[in-house]
Amino acid sequence: MAEDPEEGMLSWDETVFRDEHVFEIDYVPEVFRHRESQLQTLQYALRPAVRGNRPLNAMVRGPPGTGKTTAVQKLFGELGAQTGVRTVHVNCQHDSTRYAVFSRVFEAIFDYEPPSSGISFKKLFNQVTDRLVEDEEVLVVALDDVNYLFYENEASDALYSLLRAHETHAGAKVGVILVSSDLDLNVIEELDGRVQSVFRPEEAYFPVYDRTEIASILGDRVKAGFRDGAVSTEILDRVSEFTADAGDLRIGIDLLRRAGLHAEMRASPVVEAEDVDAVSEEAKHLHLARRLDGLTENERALMEVVADHDGERAGDVYEPFAERTGLGYTRYTEIVNKLDQLDLIRAEYESLEGRGRSRVLSLEHDPGAVRERL
Helix, strand or coil: CCCCCCCCCCCCCCCCECCHHHHCCCCCCCCCCCCHHHHHHHHHHHHHHHCCCCCCCEEEECCCCCCHHHHHHHHHHHHCCCCCEEEEEEECCCCCCHHHHHHHHHHHHHCCCCCCCCCCHHHHHHHHHHHHHHHCCEEEEEEECCHHHHHCCCHHHHHHHHHCHHHHCCCCEEEEEEEECCCCCCHHHHCCHHHHCCCCCEEEECCCCCHHHHHHHHHHHHHHHECCCCCCHHHHHHHHHHHHHHCCHHHHHHHHHHHHHHHHHCCCCCCCHHHHHHHHHHHHCHHHHHHHHCCCHHHHHHHHHHHHCCCEEHHHHHHHHHHHHCCCHHHHHHHHHHHHHCCCEEEEEEEECCCEEEEEEEECCCHHHHHHHC
16 A cells, blocks of 8 residues: 555644744734834935925845845835835846836836837836826835846946936936845945936945844744744754854744744654754755846856856856857856856956966855755
8 A cells, every 4th residue: 555645744734833924035024123223214214205205215235134125125014005105126136127127116106017028218217207297106116136236237227217217207206225235335336426426325234133133033933923832942042043153034034934844744743953953954055045046047057057167267167158058258257247246156366377367167155055956
């Protein structure tokens, strides 16, 4: 007799979770701890929008997993309840061109996507601004992971169009929040002079959570997301310590969810140390998986080629890459630079005997982990 594939697992109506959505990336907690001063800065910048005026612009910076996106989502949730204010959150990891940014704004305003081709940016821009003026709405756009716009050399054009909308359309009121996790990127200095002259943002910095703060935030998630008694204090401490070492709260939240699922697979009503240990390796690679998910087909192709030719010269790596994609060397160099900025590969110059200096490409992560997640 064949074994029951569900033997050893909890039944469909049994679960360790009270609300699994608590551990999803888009979940906004009712209580947002340890970011009071940052929220006050953003509220100060956005307050004019509630009165029908153009808000101040804002710059939100900090390492990954420090609450930047959640803060914006929480404030946008409050602003969205106000009459005359339109908020649009753009994930620049996926929408990394000026046209893509305005397509997302268009979709939020008109409730349908613009054509992917056949409509000029000027027409798209005019339709957006005309509707804002007609409806007397203030637009606030959050460009999350704005560093991706810089990697594609699209940041200045996108910001210029948003910040100067009132010059071409009288009555248009637009404010911008930039969110960046790339601490090596000096946003202001990298912008064109024409944008620097009008972009004078309020700045909110989000530092890494300390061990105590991590424990309190994860404790809130456990109370909201797990059934009573499913996660002990010892397990919470274990996850908090792992999270503090990783320096990213999102890793701890993901680890809790995976550990809960692993406990269910064992038919256990409680999460134990073996569940945390079994899924910790996957949680550790959360950054890698998310960054790879945001890559284009050609960028993923280069990651695969570098994995096969780790430590080789850029010129030698280009040959198999060109065979796969048909792209020229200029575009290849642009992709190399982007992956280097994303800390997915290292592109370091080395002196080669008789050949001068040449860049050598290496993966920043274990090749097996990269291949598994591509």
